[in-house]
Amino acid sequence: MARPVKENHLLLPLIVGLLAWFVPGAGHFALKERRRAIIIFAAIVPTFCAGLYIGSIGVIDTVGATPWYVYAAQIMSSPMVAVLAHVTAGGGYPVYSWPNEIGQIYTSTAGLLNLLCIVNAVYLAYLRSTQTTGG
Amino acid sequence: MSIADFLVIATFTTPEVIGTKPALMLWLLPLAASLAITYKATKLPTITPANFIKETAVLFAVITGLIIAIVLALYALAWLITE
Numbered sequence: 695m696a697r698p699v700k701e702n703h704l705l706l707p708l709i710v711g712l713l714a715w716f717v718p719g720a721g722h723f724a725l726k727e728r729r730r731a732i733i734i735f736a737a738i739v740p741t742f743c744a745g746l747y748i749g750s751i752g753v754i755d756t757v758g759a760t761p762w763y764v765y766a767a768q769i770m771s772s773p774m775v776a777v778l779a780h781v782t783a784g785g786g787y788p789v790y791s792w793p794n795e796i797g798q799i800y801t802s803t804a805g806l807l808n809l810l811c812i813v814n815a816v817y818l819a820y821l822r823s824t825q826t827t828g829g
Numbered sequence: 830m831s832i833a834d835f836l837v838i839a840t841f842t843t844p845e846v847i848g849t850k851p852a853l854m855l856w857l858l859p860l861a862a863s864l865a866i867t868y869k870a871t872k873l874p875t876i877t878p879a880n881f882i883k884e885t886a887v888l889f890a891v892i893t894g895l896i897i898a899i900v901l902a903l904y905a906l907a908w909l910i911t912e
Contacts, residue, residue, distance in 0.1 A: 728838040733881070744842075748856075750844045793844035796856050801859055805869040814871040814879040 703823050714812040716772060718804075725822065728774065732812035734811050742771050742804035750798020752787030754778045767802035768810040775801075785829030851892065865889040 714721025719735035722728075745753060756765050756779045769775045787796065847853060865888040870876070873884060 727875045730870050732833065733876070737863050737866040737870065741860070742858065746841045748845050751841050752844070768901060787842055790845045792847055792849060792853060796847070796853075797844070800860060803864070807864065811867065813870055 706823040707816045707819040711812055711816040714815040715770070715808070718771065718808045718811060721819070723810060725815065725818055727818070735810075738771065738808050738811070739802050741807070742801055744803065745797045745800025745802075748800065749789050749793040749795075750787050751778050751782055752799035753790035753794055753801055754782055755782050756806065757785065764798050764802050767805040767809075768798075770805035770812070771801065772808070775805075858893070861892045861896075862889055865892060 699751035710724055712723040713724050717735070718738035719732075719733075722730035722734060754765070754768055754775055765775075765779065769779075862885075865885045869881060869885045869888060873881060878904075
């Protein structure tokens with residue numbers, strides 16, 4: 695049985711959006727935009743890792759004094775950030791001062807850049823789904 | 830866990846000692862590069878190596894130039910107020 699056209703329009707963007715969230719660049723990779731995918735992955739993942747290297751995994755802090763919007767930006771990099779937050783929740787990785795701030799800036803910027811890529815991938819997927827179904 | 834795995838993970842469990850020197854501001858350059866690369870990767874209609882490098886370099890120069898202009902303006906303002 696054929697699915698309604700509207701459902702087809704939503705399914706591809708949803709899958710692409712989730713892929714792009716789980717792995718930076720995976721959404722574009724699924725849309726056969728390989729060059730974009732590789733560039734996005736090669737830009738966002740090292741930025742996020744640089745933040746973790748400078749400030750340690752302690753910069754992902756859901757329990758301490760870190761504002762909620764920093765964690766919200768960080769988790770846009772990947773749901774794996776929630777796993778790191780679970781590891782650091784016990785307070786075993788304290789980090790203060792400049793390493794903390796630079797680490798948070800790097801990791802949250804990586805997350806916001808991935809959000810830009812998620813939106814772009816979802817938009818491309820929506821355009822393609824409407825073209826293929828003639829919507 | 831092998832020794833190699835442990836060494837990789839260990840580098841992410843202790844913060845780096847980066848001091849409080851003015852050169853600390855140079856940490857914004859990799860961030861500006863990452864921003865320029867990602868933005869241009871999403872905005873260019875077709876990506877060719879030459880076109881992508883040129884567009885990214887221009888955006889990186891614009892971001893860096895604007896930051897330097899803001900720094901100079903704030904420095905001049907601070908100098909005018911304090912002198």
